[in-house]
Amino acid sequence: MSVNSATDRPFLEVKDLTVRFETDDGIVQAVSGSNFSLRAGQTLGIVGESGSGKSVTSLALLGLHRTRSNAKVSGEIWLDEKELVTATDEEVRKLRGGKMAMIFQDPLSAMHPYFTVGSQIVEAYRVHHPSANKKVARERAIDMLARVGIPQPERRFHDYAHQFSGGMRQRAMIAMALVNDPKLLIADEPTTALDVTVQAQILDLIRDLQEEFGSAVIMITHDLGVVAELADEVLVMYGGKVIERGPTIDLFQRPQHPYTWGLLGSMPRLDREVRDRLNPVKGSPPSLINLPDGCAFHPRCPYAGRNGDRSFKEVPVLIGGAHSVACHLPPDLRNKIFQEEVAPNL
Amino acid sequence: MSLGPEASITEETTPTADAAEVRSPGESAIAGRSLKQIAWRRLKKDKVAIGGACVVLFLILIAILAPVLTKLFGHPIDEWHPDQVDPTFATPVHPWGGITSDFIFGVEPTTGRDIFSRIVYGAQTSLTVAFLSAFLSTILGVLFGTAAGFLGGWVDSMISRVMDFLLAFPQLLFSIALVSVLPQEFLGLGSRWSRVSVLVLVIGFFGWPYIGRIVRGQTLSLREREFVEAARSLGARSPRILFRELLPNLAAPILVYTTLIIPTNILTEAALSFLGVGIPPPNPSWGGMLSDAVTFYSIDPMFMIIPGGMIFITVLAFNLFGDGLRDALDPKAR
Amino acid sequence: MLAYIIRRLINAVITLLVVTLVTFGIFFGVPKITGSDPALLYIGKTADAASIEGIRTKMGLADPILVQYGKFLKGLVVGRDYSSGPDVIHCPAPCLGYSFKTDRLVTPTLLADIPVTLSLAIGAAILWLIIGISAGVISALRRGTLIDRAVMTGALAGVSLPIYFTGLLASAIFIYWLEWLPQGQYVPFTENPGEWFVQMLLPWITLAFLFAATYARLTRANMLETLGEDYIRTARAKGLRERTVIGKHGLRSGLTPIVTVFGLDLGALLGGAVLTESVFNLRGLGYQALDAIRANDLPVILGVTLIAAFFIVFANLLVDLVYGVIDPRVRLS
């Protein structure tokens, strides 16, 4: 788990990805021009409020937007030397669930209520292994159930999703995702629907499996704690844009964007004195139909006015190296504010 | 995120909307202030629904102006015109069901009465019955529905049982039988309006369980919802919760389903008249005209097509409008 | 499970009892109130007081209403006897009564009508299921396209057309104008399947048209709701072919609610499709009921209402049981 294997090409590379939906109420800019890459065995965390575009990004990667006629995707997605945006539906379908798999949030609604969990896993396996007969597939499925730590897999194989406990359900979900040892695993809020104790178990499970399969993982969450625990690199999204990107440790130690500060501020910490209260980001996320002019965050940004009215006019661009940020505040001013006003409260 | 991106976006575009409304689609019909605005915007955009609404308004106007229209373009509904029909064959002398500049919708076989006037007055009957019975169903439905859902317990089980029972009833049969045993005239309403009120009673009565069920369901789900809980925790008394919190939120579904049972009632009224237990002659009703047409439809199809067409247009218009309204208030249903 | 079924059966019986009670009350009670005397319906042109009295006692109309009801129930369970003058007519259980108008036992009379209604209902059901569901699925998948619009417009028109209009229209066109179909009347399947088919064709189409419209709308709505579900997205994420996603995952849950509606509709129809039967002169339960009501033949009215209610209640029960099987989340208890 190190970031220094600089030579080999990234396993996943996303260039200027833009996703927009045409709805009755107008064009929705779900994701606009986000860039990021990911190496095999690495974990990328994407954080942001709901509607920041993080989930849409993941759906775009899997090409799930394709079934929705009103979705427009532009940019490039390179998965292991293959470009996905321009690829045919059939090509993408073959990759889906095979080379790249996804773990969804609420597993209860994400699993078909009328089919047994086992059969759904078998289905997932056989679609990518047409040669495999039922028996093989069944063994494989039971084996996976066992691998994700479900007791008595043979028996549970025949159960329906609603008969599983929350945690077990999520394990089953993971088993279904990993049944074809994907090279890229996208986990969309895998733990939000679960209670805290189970959350930890699931995260550990994902980490172990990742090491076992050596696959790349994209961890989508609004919970920085999860990211801190798993990710090598973090992407902060706001209003459909990547506003800050950097190695996890670096980002947690020297967060650059006021929004990131807000997120950190809203994150409960064990080492924090009980007396100081959390200070979450005030205000509500922007409408993706008509984003505020200039910096999308400016209406909620307490420091927006600090250097003239640029924030209200220009859209900031992501600048910097390994740790880059999209903010109009000059770096020195930003550091000053962080040191003097924000850090003390964290 | 349980609704997938598109729906979650509608969530973000309506920031003031109560989160719960979006989390559970079924309930999203329950209007928050903003939702009403959205609904209205959607409705205005829905050309078809607006079209339906216009036709409905037009028909209502016709019904109201029936006497005037008859004076202007027609002849009295009970005035016979033997000169307009062939005495031997009983069919209109002029082609196309006897349509002439004088009788713009043609004339009735046998009697030579003016179909236009009879259609116009038929609209009066048809719409009156449909609206009043829908109104009655709604009142009863809301009353029992909220009672069942809100009070719960034995009240609920009682009312639910009654609703199931009524729905398990051969309704049309029973309506026919009922109408034929109920008195032909009372309260000095005159044969026409007495029968209208009988129809309203019967149709309205059999209609209420449909609304009742929906209202009950809504009330049950609302009962558990935050704001009711809140109101309760603030020590609000039941009636207050019922009228200040629940009913306003039931408004949307009630509106939709009331609109949607009107066309059904029109069809039922016509059916009863068709089966001969509707409005007594010489008062016209579309269903009645259709049943008269049975004897002649092979030789004088117009006599069947005109009233049949009217029923069709009317019901269609109401359905279009009703659907539009529902879609507008409940995006999931689109 | 068994306990559940038993409880449901008991409920069903209770419902039926209430139906009989209400019907009985209205048709035997009201005449008592309004003073119209059923006995007079059965006497000829020239009625003398003595014979009217005779009939009244023979019909048991002299008894108080509850006694009459009791006798009716008894007949239902163990059968009863009616005097025919020299000897008695035995009416075996389930005895729905004896029509003094036609001098026939009600039960066999109605049983003889069931085949007609049955052929109508079943035939139409097959048609409307095929047409309605496929139309609904297609327009759900082609949502927003021209096809979708066309289907939905057609469906809306369908639900807005009164069957007694489409029926007449259809026969005017196909029998009188185009002369594709012959005049005629119902012929039992057992007598002549071909003729039976020809004669039932128009009723089937007419009835199916109405229901197909409803089902198309229903199916579309369900499918759309299902296709919006997470598990459909999951299915896609697994890399399943669209065919499998829609055909297996989609239909499986999209069509499950249809089962309920279908059961209830069929149940209601078996009780007599009054309008269709009267438009097409099909002497089924519905027609029988109309005749009975017009002729004030109380025992028959009571019998038909009871049978109709029976079908509906039975359908309800069946639907719930079936649902318990097809939806693993539902546990019957």
Place this chain on the structure above:
Amino acid sequence: MLGLTTAACGGSDSDDNDSTSTSGGKAAYNAAITDVVNPSTTKGGTLNLWSSQDADSWDPARGYYAFVWNLNRLYTRKLVEYSAVPGKAGLELQADLAEALPTISDDKLTYTFKLRSGVKWDDGAAITSKDVKYGIERVWAADAISGGPVYLPALLDQGQNYPGPYKDTDAEKLGLKSVTTPDDSTIVFKLAKPSSDFIYLLAMPGSGPVPQKRDTGAQYGSAPAASGPYMFKEGSIQPGKGVSFVRNPNWDQATDPIRKALPDAINLTITTNADDLDSRLLAGTADLDVGQTGVQAAARTKLLTDPNLKANADTPTTGFLRYAGLATSVAPLDNIECRKAIIYAADPTTLQSARGGPIAGGDIGTSMLPPNIAGSDAKYDPFNRLQGKSQVDEAKKALTACGKPTGFDVTIAVRNNREAEVKTSEALQAALKVVGINAKIEQYDGAQQASITGSPDNVKRKGYGIIIGGWGADYPTGAGYMQPLSDSRFIPENGNYNLAEIKDPAIDKLYDDAQLETDTAKAAELYSQINHKIMEGAYYLPFVVDKALNYRNPRLTNVYIHDAFGMVDFQAVGVSDGK
């Protein structure tokens, strides 16, 4: 008869020409009214009768439909029977089971019949006078076997209160005192007072013989015993489907001067679709509509516009009269002038169209005695209705005379199950409106007629001033037709048909005189007087004399309209092609 038809055809000349041009025997429009069409004696073949309504009952004592009485001639022989000839002659009675018309005692109270020898039941048993008496006794058992006419008790019960054979204590169930059977071939009737109509009552199906051991009471209609040339095929009586008759092996042509019995089999098929019946008639797959109530509107057009079809059609008067009774018990109709106002205001033409027009409906009615009954006179038109217009001035005059110059309110009671009657009520309402008489139409359940318009109390209470009705004679004499409608002694508290509630001693007297009059011509004169009295009293408003446009299959032989039934005499018909 010919002249009568001509005159009766109020206005439409075409009929006259057609009917006069009918050369004996050839098929032509209305030929069967006056002549036997295609006379023949060829036996064999099957007669296919169709009907759009089922028989009310095949039990002779219970049937009341005209066509059922007509078909009854196939399987039931009575002591006397109507002759099998067209025209008025058909109204004459002829000995059937009896070897001759009865010997009537001088006091006109004792009728003695001698049965023919060799008359047998379909099972071979001999038909005895006891069978005849038993059959007649069944008429008393109206509680068990209701539906049929109940005339005989009025003449034969004579205070005995005979309970009917089923409650009869007599061992042989022959306890009716006024009828005696000295031996198996003799039957004697003793009347309390003379009645010239009595013999007609004996010609009714209900007076036919019934073998006591085969009587199953209410179920007898499902397998009646046969004395005529045809019997019901085993188990062929299927309610709502039809019946089939086969030859009765024990019937002997030699014993039967009336019946021809040409076809080998007669099938009656009941269809649920009247239009289907019509198309079958025109296609020749059906021979006759046994109801003889006329074809539907659709077929009517075809029939009358195609000369070939028209040549096989008849529009006989059915013997039914359609009218409105003007209830004298309801103000202001207690005043004759107000009644006159209604009659004058009524528009004969719209009323006629409401009934179906001059051909399918009937001729404009002018008085209360239909043409097929001795004593009627089609030229008698006291209210000048034949000119076909409502006479507003006359009506206004009458109103003034009645003291209601501006008109009055009145209720029209009409059966809800009779489309044509509802239409007539609407026509009447529209016409009355013109002179300021506001009529309110009240439809009542036709099935309950006996207790609604049949109950004078109810009529008074509900104020049914105008009651739409129709009547056909049960037997073709003035009394048989008019007495229930006009004799003050014929007003029961239920099932009353004297709708106007005429209480005129003069009329009652005339009926009694008529009963004493055995000479039919003289009786006819008396009935004509009654008819005049009824019209002068403005008790009834006659609408039309019913006609029905019926089609006969060209292959049929011996077709003619029988005046007693106003329809084809089914028992006489044969088929030419032997199929």
